[in-house]
Amino acid sequence: MPRLNTDTREEVKTVALRLFSTRGFEQTSLREIAEELGITKAALYYHFASKHDLLSALITPLVEDLQAFFAGAEARARTDQRGVLEDYFDMCARHRQVFAGLLRDVQVLSELDLVATMIHWRSRLDAMLVGDDPVDRVRAVVALGGLQDCVILFPGDAATAAIRTHAIDAALRALTPHPSV
Amino acid sequence: MPRLNTDTREEVKTVALRLFSTRGFEQTSLREIAEELGITKAALYYHFASKHDLLSALITPLVEDLQAFFAGAEARARTDQRGVLEDYFDMCARHRQVFAGLLRDVQVLSELDLVATMIHWRSRLDAMLVGDDPVDRVRAVVALGGLQDCVILFPGDAATAAIRTHAIDAALRALTPHPSV
DNA sequence: GTCTATAGGATGATAGAC
């Protein structure tokens, strides 16, 4: 029996994203996704060629946003650290769910050939912010790691908005040896 | 045929820890562990009652260390923030492999009934360090999240030793609104 | 302590009816 809502494909993505982000990709079976939607596994294969394909559909927006972020941040990273941290925080917040799923299931990165585009994005961002000095790099790791944790540990749009300024202030202090905040 | 090394149980733990920490718990099968050791799956069951049991054996030292850390840190958390951050960093570094495995496979926590003892250890640590003020809590999340990322992103004992002071300096700055470093 | 053999179940994926 056909279902009322015609946009099953979008529904699948919504449910899958929620399950992937809490359990991880490999730990979520197509059976679970199908059951929650009230359809069968086989029906999923009408909408997505494979499990891999479903994950790709979920992750594409993040990858594109990430590339745009790098393109926009590269030029001003050294002169406007605060602005770059803000953009990074906002991007993490926008894709919080996908993010959590990825961090929870690093294995998936290599499976998706995201490695080529993403494997070193954190260290690329480090270098962009502070250059090559090893001590500065440590500071950048603390700052960025702290920001990322905030987005995940204070979930929800309201909480994110409430902590944004304070989190970025703290990250900026971690980043800067001579506080000019 | 019996193997030369009598301490198969320890060998199993070593191999399992390496595989768990890179692939995650659920993603590592007993077949893989057995093959790498040159024994069969069935032999594993002589040394460990179940897969769950094997994981418990690996994780027990971390749990005990964590409890000891909390017991020792609670009293001086507000007066000696730097000392507590140092202890936390060292503990994360000591159990880096188990840590990476857990972060990579959060699902495992609930499976092990670790939830009761660990589910809120991060937020408990936050509160211990800074009290209840929401803004201070954000600072604590940045500081602790940053430290944890350092331990994982600079792997190896040498790298850990090299960055220790700088990472803690940065975390302390994130934690402290009026820098007294 | 280690083996072979197997039970019992879940998984991703496909074929073909409706």
Added chain:
DNA sequence: GTCTATCATCCTATAGAC
């Protein structure tokens, strides 16, 4: 678009021989 039925493959775990 969704179904039933099925496949091949993997998993954890157990029984019993050596």
